[in-house]
Amino acid sequence: MSDEVVTVNKFTSALCALGLGIALAGSVNAATGSNAIAERIKPLGSVCLEGDDSCGGAAAAAAGGGARSGAEIYTASCAACHAIGVAGAPKFGSAADWGPRAANGMDSLLANAINGINAMPPRGTCATCSDDDIQSAIQHMLDNSQ
Ligand code: HEC
Structure with a gap:
């Protein structure tokens, strides 16, 4: 009788250990999975064009003071949005996208960028960008989209 109880206990603890092992493996898998998802859905804002050395730290540091270049603001x-044409945004580097708009002149482009137009938010959501900042960012896109 008591032998039987011992056997049952051993069996139960073996089951528990097995269960714990599965639970641990499961949570490790879940963690790996969510990292992979975070990587896949990371913001488009981290896009950094080849040959542009103003990405990351430099642009952020420059935001503190002094004039920023059009490339930095862009x-x-x-x-x-403009690197890949989100929501119909004219794409950086595309003469076909920018040409017809550029034909309206900088004043018109600037006014639309400042006030917003359709899916283009006012100032591209850059609250700290002056009108000059917006203009130099537009000029940077135009210069590189001919
Ligand atoms: C959230 C996405 C988004 C961001 C961020 C954004 N744009 Fe745009 N932009 C758009 C879209 C979409 C359009 C096309 C709007 C339309 O004409 O329907 C557009 C159009 C434009 C145009 C053309 C306006 C015209 O008159 O044809 C200019 C200039 C422009 N954006 C400048 C900028 C500048 C400068 C910035 C950064 C300071 C910026 N955008 C950030 C989405 C964006």
Whole structure:
């Protein structure tokens, strides 16, 4: 009788250990999975064009003071949409996208960028961008989209 109880206990603890092992393996898998998902859904804002050395730290540091270059402002505030044409945004580097718009002149482009137009948010959501900042970012896109 008591032998039987011992056997049952051993069996139960073996089951417990097995269960724990599965639970641990399961949570490790889940963690790996969510990292992979985070990597896949990371913001488009981290797009950094080849040959542009103003990405990351440099652009952020420059935001503190002094004039920022059009490239820096573009990378920090506009590339998220304009690099790949999100929601119909004219694509960086595309003469076909920018040509007809450029024909309206800088004043018109600037006014639309400042006020927003359709899916283009006012100032591209850059609250700290001055009108001059917006203009130099537009000029940077135009210069590189001919
Ligand atoms: C959230 C996405 C998004 C961001 C960020 C964004 N844009 Fe745009 N932009 C658009 C879209 C979409 C359009 C096309 C709007 C339309 O004409 O329907 C557009 C159009 C434009 C145009 C053309 C306007 C015209 O008159 O034809 C300019 C200029 C422009 N954006 C400048 C900028 C600048 C400068 C920045 C950064 C400071 C910026 N955008 C950031 C989405 C964005």
